[in-house]
Amino acid sequence: xxxxxxxxxxxxxxxxxxxxxxxxxxxxxxxxxxxxxxxxxxxxxxxxxxxxxxxxxxxxxxxxxxxxxxxxxxxxxxxxxxxxxxxxxxxxxxxxxxxxxxxxxxxxxxxxxxxxxxxxxxxxxxxxxxxxxxxxxxxxxxxxxxxxxxxxxxxxxxxxxxxxxxxxxxxxxxxxxxxxxxxxxxxxxxxxxxxxxxxxxxxxxxxxxxxxxxxxxxxxxxxxxxxxxxxxxxxxxxxxxxxxxxxxxxxxxxxxxxxxxxxxxxxxxxxxxxxxxxxxxxxxxxxxxxxxxxxxxxxxxxxxxxxxxxxxxxxxxxxxxxxxxxxxxxxxxxxxxxxxxxxxxxxxxxxxxxxxxxxxxxxxxxxxxxxxxxxxxxxxxxxxxxxxxxxxxxxxxxxxxxxxxxxxxxxxxxxxxxxxxxxxxxxxxxxxxxxxxxxxxxxxxxx
Amino acid sequence: xxxxxxxxxxxxxxxxxxxxxxxxxxxxxxxxxxxxxxxxxxxxxxxxxxxxxxxxxxxxxxxxxxxxxxxxxxxxxxxxxxxxxxxxxxxxxxxxxxxxxxxxxxxxxxxxxxxxxxxxxxxxxxxxxxxxxxxxxxxxxxxxxxxxxxxxxxxxxxxxxxxxxxxxxxxxxxxxxxxxxxxxxxxxxxxxxxxxxxxxxxxxxxxxxxxxxxxxxxxxxxxxxxxxxxxxxxxxxxxxxxxxxxxxxxxxxxxxxxxxxxxxxxxxxxxxxxxxxxxxxxxxxxxxxxxxxxxxxxxxxxxxxxxxxxxxxxxxxxxxxxxxxxxxxxxxxxxxxxxxxxxxxxxxxxxxxxxxxxxxxxxxxxxxxxxxxxxxxxxxxxxxxxxxxxxxxxxxxxxxxxxxxxxxxxxxxxxxxxxxxxxxxxxxxxxxxxxxxxxxxxxxxxxxxxxxxxxxxxxxxxxxxxxxxxxxxxxxxxxxxxxxxxxxxxxx
Numbered sequence: 053x054x055x056x057x058x059x060x061x062x063x064x065x066x067x068x069x070x071x072x073x074x075x076x077x078x079x080x081x082x083x084x085x086x087x088x089x090x091x092x093x094x095x096x097x098x099x100x101x102x103x104x105x106x107x108x109x110x111x112x113x114x115x116x117x118x119x120x121x122x123x124x125x126x127x128x129x130x131x132x133x134x135x136x137x138x139x140x141x142x143x144x145x146x147x148x149x150x151x152x153x154x155x156x157x158x159x160x161x162x163x164x165x166x167x168x169x170x171x172x173x174x175x176x177x178x179x180x181x182x183x184x185x186x187x188x189x190x191x192x193x194x195x196x197x198x199x200x201x202x203x204x205x206x207x208x209x210x211x212x213x214x215x216x217x218x219x220x221x222x223x224x225x226x227x228x229x230x231x232x233x234x235x236x237x238x239x240x241x242x243x244x245x246x247x248x249x250x251x252x253x254x255x256x257x258x259x260x261x262x263x264x265x266x267x268x269x270x271x272x273x274x275x276x277x278x279x280x281x282x283x284x285x286x287x288x289x290x291x292x293x294x295x296x297x298x299x300x301x302x303x304x305x306x307x308x309x310x311x312x313x314x315x316x317x318x319x320x321x322x323x324x325x326x327x328x329x330x331x332x333x334x335x336x337x338x339x340x341x342x343x344x345x346x347x348x349x350x351x352x353x354x355x356x357x358x359x360x361x362x363x364x365x366x367x368x369x370x371x372x373x374x375x376x377x378x379x380x381x382x383x384x385x386x387x388x389x390x391x392x393x394x395x396x397x398x399x400x401x402x403x404x405x406x407x408x409x410x411x412x413x414x415x416x417x418x419x420x421x422x423x424x425x426x427x428x429x430x431x432x433x434x435x436x437x438x439x440x441x442x443x444x445x446x447x448x449x450x451x452x453x454x455x456x457x458x459x460x461x462x463x464x465x466x467x468x469x470x471x472x473x474x475x476x477x478x479x480x481x482x483x484x485x486x487x488x489x490x491x492x493x494x495x496x497x498x499x
Numbered sequence: 500x501x502x503x504x505x506x507x508x509x510x511x512x513x514x515x516x517x518x519x520x521x522x523x524x525x526x527x528x529x530x531x532x533x534x535x536x537x538x539x540x541x542x543x544x545x546x547x548x549x550x551x552x553x554x555x556x557x558x559x560x561x562x563x564x565x566x567x568x569x570x571x572x573x574x575x576x577x578x579x580x581x582x583x584x585x586x587x588x589x590x591x592x593x594x595x596x597x598x599x600x601x602x603x604x605x606x607x608x609x610x611x612x613x614x615x616x617x618x619x620x621x622x623x624x625x626x627x628x629x630x631x632x633x634x635x636x637x638x639x640x641x642x643x644x645x646x647x648x649x650x651x652x653x654x655x656x657x658x659x660x661x662x663x664x665x666x667x668x669x670x671x672x673x674x675x676x677x678x679x680x681x682x683x684x685x686x687x688x689x690x691x692x693x694x695x696x697x698x699x700x701x702x703x704x705x706x707x708x709x710x711x712x713x714x715x716x717x718x719x720x721x722x723x724x725x726x727x728x729x730x731x732x733x734x735x736x737x738x739x740x741x742x743x744x745x746x747x748x749x750x751x752x753x754x755x756x757x758x759x760x761x762x763x764x765x766x767x768x769x770x771x772x773x774x775x776x777x778x779x780x781x782x783x784x785x786x787x788x789x790x791x792x793x794x795x796x797x798x799x800x801x802x803x804x805x806x807x808x809x810x811x812x813x814x815x816x817x818x819x820x821x822x823x824x825x826x827x828x829x830x831x832x833x834x835x836x837x838x839x840x841x842x843x844x845x846x847x848x849x850x851x852x853x854x855x856x857x858x859x860x861x862x863x864x865x866x867x868x869x870x871x872x873x874x875x876x877x878x879x880x881x882x883x884x885x886x887x888x889x890x891x892x893x894x895x896x897x898x899x900x901x902x903x904x905x906x907x908x909x910x911x912x913x914x915x916x917x918x919x920x921x922x923x924x925x926x927x928x929x930x931x932x933x934x935x936x937x938x939x940x941x942x943x944x945x946x947x948x949x950x951x952x953x954x955x956x957x958x959x960x961x962x963x964x965x966x967x968x969x970x971x972x973x974x975x976x977x978x979x980x981x982x983x984x985x986x987x988x989x990x991x
Contacts, residue, residue, distance in 0.1 A: 053850055055587055056857050057935035066864040066936060070880075075856045078863050078880040079758060081727040084806050086764050089654045092757045097847025100591050107841060111600025113615030115608050124605040127828055134523065136560055138597070138773035144574025145567035146590050150912075151784040155966035160570035161783035164563070170984040174549050180983045183784070186641035189828035197684070217828045224802075224824030227652065228686025263543075270543050300545045313828070322596075323616050324606030324829025325641065326786030338981060344784065348985075349977035356509055361977040367644070367680035368918075372689040377680035380774065380789075384782030387563075394512045398551045400523035406532050407525065415536035424645050429891045433538050449609060461607045462784035465817075484529040484863070 065284065078489055085107045115458060117321060117399040121486045123415075125477025126266065126461040127188065127215050128324065130403065131294060132481050133317045137391045147384055151344075155359045156351075161383065162358035165346040168390040175293045175393075176310040177301025178332035183344035184376060184386040185329030188313025189218040192260065192290055193225035194331065194376055195309045199258035199286045200229055201375070207231070207255045211276070212238040213265025214290060216466045231257075241269040241429025241438065243276060252283045258309075262290035263302070266466075268412075268436035268475065269429055270299075277306025292316055293389075295434055298396075298405030309333050314436055318392030319385045328385040339365065342376030407480035408435040411487065415478045418491040424498055428473050436477040438463065438470070443498045445474045450496040457490055459497075507968045508565045513985050515562060516554035550987070561681035569968045570783070571912045577938050579865075581884045581915040581927025582675070582723060584753050584775035589845070592778065592838035601837050606829040610814050616833060617813035620806045630851070631749070631769055631841075632762025633792030637801045638831040645826050646770030646789030647681035647717075652823040653768065653793060653800040654715045654744045655685055660800075663742070665714035669705065673698055673723045673919040678748060687714060694921055697877040698724030698733060698886075709741045719748040720761065723919040724877045725862065725884040725927070727754075735765035739835060744768065744797075751783045752776045753931070754859060756892070757787065757852030767794050773832075777839035788835035802826050857932035861939060865930055868943040870949040876922045884929035887914075888922055897922040897953040897960045900964040904971065905952070905963035909945040 058066070063075070072078060098106065124129040141147060145160060151163075152158030165183045172181035185191040196208045208226070210219050212235050223233055236248040236259075243261055252259050263271035269339045273289055280287040289302035294316030302310045314328030315321070333341055339362060347361035367374040374447040396404060410437045420427050424442030441448055445462035452459035464471030478487070530721065536544070554562075571578070578585035596602060604616060624636040639647035658665050668687040668752040670678045671694050679689040690708055699722065709716075716738045723725045728734065738745045747761040747769035753776040761769040773779045774787035781787070793801065803822040805817035815830065846854060859882050866875065866885040876886035889899040903913030905925070915927040930939055952960050964970060 092848040110615035111598040115612035116599040116603035145570040148572035157571040160566040276905030320602040322834040326832040347977040348982040351969040367676035372679035372683040380785040380787040382786040397520040409537040410532040414530035
């Protein structure tokens with residue numbers, strides 16, 4: 053057994069030191085009636101070659117974004133992941149380390165988190181960012197709870213364009229605190245500002261908008277900020293950081309809290325996780341933030357060093373009165389994002405955004421030329437858009453899959469009113485040739 | 500020996516590079532760019548480019564390689580961090596999780612095109628249910644704390660469905676901080692139950708608190724002193740007799756695989772930390788995975804969607820009207836699930852049982868060797884970890900923290916310190932089963948040396964560490980004047 057090093061001789065020698073005859077003698081506190089009297093009913097142990105054969109067979113039954121051309125989005129995107137990232141995060145000193153509670157032996161992790169916080173705050177145009185939350189949805193849920201704690205108000209108004217699964221997660225997290233979630237409609241694909249103005253009032257803790265939103269449309273974040281602030285509510289913006297080489301930072305548009313899904317920053321698709329929940333805030337809220345924070349300080353010799361700080365907010369100190377229950381976060385995914393942003397840099401992130409939006413606009417034009425296919429919303433979009441199809445989207449998607457194209461996400465499961473719609477995402481990786489092939493295949497599939 | 504003898508590296512990525520230097524490679528546009536940018540209203544476009552690094556790929560690779568060398572990991576150091584189960588992270592799992600058929604699958608592919616990963620998830624849920632003696636398992640929670648939240652919310656939904664309004668959850672004073680924190684988020688008032696001197700639940704105090712307004716009792720088994728609660732079955736029965744649900748924090752599951760099962764002990768809910776017992780790497784703080792198992796009466800409340808098997812097809816079942824809802828956007832930390840699945844298949848039923856037996860053996864060996872030199876928090880035998888107290892060393896002015904720092908100099912990561920809270924100067928040591936007798940001996944020698952130093956040269960222990968990239972850091976300053984992001988130095 054290659055993970056269990058102690059030999060029978062070792063075991064004998066150790067039992068002798070302990071002063072018992074058998075390991076069984078160490079388990080006497082477990083009441084006999086509570087003992088499992090049979091072996092666990094699990095498959096027999098597999099050797100490494102057999103295990104790999106079995107796992108490869110399972111993996112082969114999934115449509116991966118290498119074997120298929122991927123136009124899927126809806127909160128996870130097939131952006132290019134530079135090769136260097138995986139080589140670096142695979143260093144055991146990073147991935148086999150624990151949370152950096154002993155800072156002298158964890159300066160590597162602490163420095164990368166400090167860099168990560170700096171990059172996320174900079175992209176979002178905010179003062180501070182935390183060390184990460186599990187994913188975009190749980191980040192939004194934490195933001196809603198924080199807005200409730202900060203304002204003492206219970207209502208959260210969410211634009212209909214906020215990812216429906218994020219809204220669902222927010223409802224789950226908010227149940228205990230008695231948060232009341234209200235939906236502000238977006239009949240034309242973007243938040244109806246007049247309706248939002250009517251919904252946001254003295255009981256509102258936060259107004260939440262996502263831009264680009266779930267349908268791909270760009271929201272008027274500055275206008276939403278005015279509405280929220282007029283009622284002394286917070287504006288929470290859900291923002292995909294990979295877009296922010298081209299799109300304006302939510303912080304410069306009036307956001308008080310910015311959260312998002314950082315998967316696009318070099319994190320693998322992995323069928324939905326682990327991902328990267330980003331979380332940034334204005335300085336005034338720094339002592340109310342959920343999750344870990346790394347700060348710079350000095351050691352006894354005056355050298356620069358980094359530590360986990362403001363820990364009195366956290367569960368291991370504050371317990372029932374902590375700002376959040378989060379302990380384990382997604383540090384390694386935050387490291388992927390940090391390396392991604394270091395590699396892409398100022399120019400590269402802009403290039404990713406420009407190529408993605410250029411290809412998305414090219415695709416939208418090509419696809420909406422197909423008879424019966426049209427853009428569902430007229431609002432400006434970025435890298436993702438909603439198409440109306442003349443045939444059931446799930447059937448269309450199945451037909452496209454036969455040509456090894458993942459054509460988009462049918463929206464009916466998320467919103468009955470959009471059951472004739474398909475959400476299409478285009479990243480910098482898609483080529484003109486792939487988009488043309490998609491257009492031809494879609495034309496056949498809806499015929 | 501110190502791990503890194505080279506002069507200390509003190510750069511941040513922002514302090515490297517040169518304007519115009521790039522570290523990326525992206526294709527030239529094959530479609531027009533300008534019209535697309537013009538289609539985006541100017542006020543939505545970024546006015547000032549983000550101040551990101553301008554560095555080459557080698558700059559990046561060397562910088563992060565150097566930073567990695569400033570860390571201790573399981574790969575480089577023995578990591579006896581109690582309650583964290585820092586066992587070896589098998590490399591075949593890394594290969595498996597990176598197969599394109601797992602790593603490159605989008606969460607919203609049609610279910611018919613994700614049958615392999617859904618099959619894996621369905622099987623893994625079944626295997627975890629068998630290991631814990633539970634009836635159903637949700638793989639969705641992203642970490643232990645999220646599993647706790649899910650579990651407590653299911654208990655809440657269960658009581659509400661029965662028309663009962665219960666407002667309190669009992670948690671021992673020895674519990675992990677996430678227990679009260681998760682419980683509070685779920686909307687409950689948290690009541691602390693006292694532990695006795697051995698870290699066992701004070702039954703009298705528990706009984707006093709078990710009123711009709713109590714929804715649940717949450718307890719870690721083995722407890723956070725590393726001991727199996729001998730009266731656990733009676734405690735669970737007592738709770739049930741008052742209509743109280745019992746939650747097991749599964750952080751210490753590594754001690755009992757194949758030996759006893761939470762479900763058989765009577766627990767209604769338990770969570771699993773796949774990043775502890777099931778070898779998925781800790782990653783410097785995450786990601787983890789915190790599946791949650793329940794008995795049949797709580798199954799209707801599981802988070803949606805649930806992976807189900809219909810005939811020979813696997814599917815995500817959303818049609819669960821009593822569900823507590825969702826915890827993360829998608830289906831779980833699948834990358835971690837692949838690793839845990841590979842681990843269970845590698846070990847098999849006998850192997851898993853041996854994991855726990857060797858974890859218990861290793862912990863008791865360390866306890867036996869160190870008991871003459873340190874106070875023991877609770878009498879042995881312990882389970883997978885032991886808790887010592889530096890009370891004796893404290894008399895010489897050497898604290899648990901000093902001992903932890905001195906270990907860093909001697910080539911070991913530190914045990915958990917000051918936890919559980921009920922033990923003065925606690926040093927919580929969890930060797931795990933993947934460490935050999937030689938490693939344990941070397942660690943014990945270091946601990947014995949420190950005990951001697953505490954008496955003879957306490958200033959050496961108090962001054963530690965001296966071999967790490969930085970020495971003791973000014974925590975107070977970090978909290979007083981939070982510096983949470985780099986800013987360019989002022990020009991002048």
